Amino acid sequence: xxxxxxxxxxxxxxxxxxxxxxxxxxxxxxxxxxxxxxxxxxxxxxxxxxxxxxxxxxxxxxxxxxxxxxxxxxxxxxxxxxxxxxxxxxxxxxxxxxxxxxxxxxxxxxxxxxxxxxxxxxxxxxxxxxxxxxxxxxxxxxxxxxxxxxxxxxxxxxxxxxxxxxxxxxxxxxxxxxxxxxxxxxxxxxxxxxxxxxxxxxxxxxxxxxxxxxxxxxxxxxxxxxxxxxxxxxxxxxxxxxxxxxxxxxxxxxxxxxxxxxxxxxxxxxxxxxxxxxxxxxxxxxxxxxxxxxxxxxxxxxxxx
Numbered sequence: 001x002x003x004x005x006x007x008x009x010x011x012x013x014x015x016x017x018x019x020x021x022x023x024x025x026x027x028x029x030x031x032x033x034x035x036x037x038x039x040x041x042x043x044x045x046x047x048x049x050x051x052x053x054x055x056x057x058x059x060x061x062x063x064x065x066x067x068x069x070x071x072x073x074x075x076x077x078x079x080x081x082x083x084x085x086x087x088x089x090x091x092x093x094x095x096x097x098x099x100x101x102x103x104x105x106x107x108x109x110x111x112x113x114x115x116x117x118x119x120x121x122x123x124x125x126x127x128x129x130x131x132x133x134x135x136x137x138x139x140x141x142x143x144x145x146x147x148x149x150x151x152x153x154x155x156x157x158x159x160x161x162x163x164x165x166x167x168x169x170x171x172x173x174x175x176x177x178x179x180x181x182x183x184x185x186x187x188x189x190x191x192x193x194x195x196x197x198x199x200x201x202x203x204x205x206x207x208x209x210x211x212x213x214x215x216x217x218x219x220x221x222x223x224x225x226x227x228x229x230x231x232x233x234x235x236x237x238x239x240x241x242x243x244x245x246x247x248x249x250x251x252x253x254x255x256x257x258x259x260x261x262x263x264x265x266x267x268x269x270x271x272x273x274x275x276x277x278x279x280x281x282x283x284x285x286x287x288x289x290x291x292x293x294x295x296x297x298x299x300x301x302x303x304x305x
Contacts, residue, residue, distance in 0.1 A: 002029055002030055002031050002032060002066075002067065003028075003029070003030040003053055003064065003065070003066050003085070003164070004028070004029045004030075004064070004065045005026050005027060005028040005029075005052070005062065005063075005064050006027055006062055006063045006064075006065075007025050007026070007027060007061065007062040007063070008023055008025070008026040008027075008028075008052060008059045008061070008062035008063070008064060009021070009023055009024055009025060009026070009059060009060050009061045009062055010022045010023040010045075010048055010052065010057060010059050010060050011060045014060065021220055022045045022048040022220050023045050023048055023049060023052070023059070023220045024219075024220040024221050025062070025221070026049065026062070026220075026221070026222060027222070028215070028222060028225070030053070030164070030196060030198070031196075032163075032196060033194055033195070033196055034196055034197075034212060034213055035187075035190050035196075035197045035199070035210060035211055035212050035213070036196070036197065036198045036199065036211060036212075036213045036214070036215060037199050037200075037201065037206075037207035037210070037211030037213070037214045037215070037228065038050065038198060038199070038200045038201075038214075038215045038216075038217060039200075039201065039202070039204070039207060039214065039215075039216055039217070039243060040216060040217035040218060040241075040243070041218070041241060041242035041243060044217045044218055044219060044220070044241075045217050045219070045220040045221075046200055046217040047168060047200070049217060050087065050166050050168060050198065050200060051087070052064060053085055053087070053164070053166060053198070054081055054082045054085035054086070054087050054164075054166070055071050055072070055078045055081055055082065056082075056087070058072055059072075066081055066084075066085070083108065083111075083112055083160045083162065084162050084163045084164065085162060085163070085164045085166065086157035086158070086160060086162035086164065086165050086166065087157070087166045087168070088150075088153050088154050088157050088165070088166065088167045088168065088170060089153070089168055090168045090169040090170075090172055092141075092146075092149040092150050092152065092153035093142075093149065095153045095156060096141035096142070096149060096152060096153060096156075097141075098141065099140060100137070100138050100139060100140060100141075101127070101132070101136060101137050101138070101139055101140075101141055101144070101152050102120065102123055102124075102127075102137040102138065104141050104152060104156055105123035105126055105127060105152065105155045105156045105159050106119040106120055106122075106123045106159070107156065108156055108157065108159050108160040109122045109123065109159050109160055112160060119159070122159045122160075122161070123155070123159045124137075125159070126154075126155040126156070126158035126159040127151075127152075127155045129155070129158055129185070129188075129189055129192075129193075130151040130152075130154050130155045130158070130182075130185050130189075131151065131181065131185050132148065132151045132152060132155060136148065146173050146174060146178075147174050147178040147181070147182065150170055150171075150174070150182060151182070151185075154167070154170065154182075154185075154186075158189070162195065163195060163196065164195065164196040164197075164198065165186075165189070165195055165196070165197050165198070166198040166200075167186065167197070167198070167199050167200065168200045169200055169201060169202065170182055170183075170186065170199070170201075171183060171201070171203070171206065172202075179203075179206070183206055183209075183210060186199070186210070187210055199211060204232070204243075204244055204245055204246040204247075205246045205247070205248075205268075207228060207246075208228050208232065208246045208248075208267035208268055209268050211228055212227065212228075213225070213226070213227060213228075214226065214227065214228045214231045214232075216231060216238070216241070216243070218241045223237075223241065228267055229265040229267055230265075232245040232246065232249050232265075232267050233264070233265055235249055235250070235253075245267070246267050246268070248266055248267055248268060248269060248271075248272045249264070249266075249267060251272065252264045252265075252266050252272055252275070255276070255279075260276070260279050260283075261279045261282060261283070262275045262276055262279045263275040
């Protein structure tokens with residue numbers, strides 16, 4: 001299954017003084033099972049783009065197909081599309097409205113034709129997938145913390161068993177622990193269910209850690225579409241767009257400029273650590289020996305062997 005955009009354009013308030021060309025000739029294919037990151041400065045068009053993927057917005061021109069069918073065709077079932085291409089908004093309050101959590105998550109599968117009992121089975125599976133505690137199932141969604149609301153909003157989409165899950169800034173407003181927890185749950189969903197994940201985020205570190213493909217939207221156009229390592233190697237161009245690379249990218253380039261033979265394409269802490277250790281080994285640096293002694297000392301209770 002795939003989504004394909006061909007020459008898609010979208011204009012807000014066409015023919016008025018407030019006319020804005022939000023998308024300009026977008027050509028894009030979303031393939032099955034990918035974990036895709038989307039980044040772009042505020043107003044770049046990324047939120048408009050993702051709302052085209054499940055027909056919340058109709059393009060001004062161009063075509064969008066899902067599994068080869070035009071989603072804006074006269075007889076196309078867009079309701080079914082939205083159950084297969086699920087979108088979780090940045091603010092979960094926009095998607096929560098029932099009296100209790102379980103009823104809220106049951107809403108989608110019930111609309112798909114499942115009985116209440118069948119919907120509850122799907123809802124409970126989805127809530128378990130996002131790490132939501134059963135003791136809170138009967139609470140009002142509006143009594144929950146920000147992180148809990150995000151989990152419920154994600155579960156509400158997952159309960160419909162989508163083929164594609166789109167998440168718009170799912171960790172916005174969360175503390176570091178909550179952010180890491182949510183992202184690990186999303187990564188686990190990708191591994192276990194094999195669904196396509198599209199993650200919109202302002203965190204370059206999160207994108208570098210989880211995404212296998214990175215799309216950069218700039219002024220309504222696709223500026224880059226490649227693996228994160230390649231995209232982040234253009235960090236100067238990203239800066240000109242009001243973006244940045246992960247902090248590790250800047251550290252590795254600084255080390256390279258100082259003469260250390262490190263991999264400047266490293267984008268995660270783990271990759272950087274391996275590259276730096278490898279560079280120290282090759283240079284026979286005394287720093288590596290000192291680090292080894294300190295490590296052995298801590299492992300043997302302070303006794304240097």
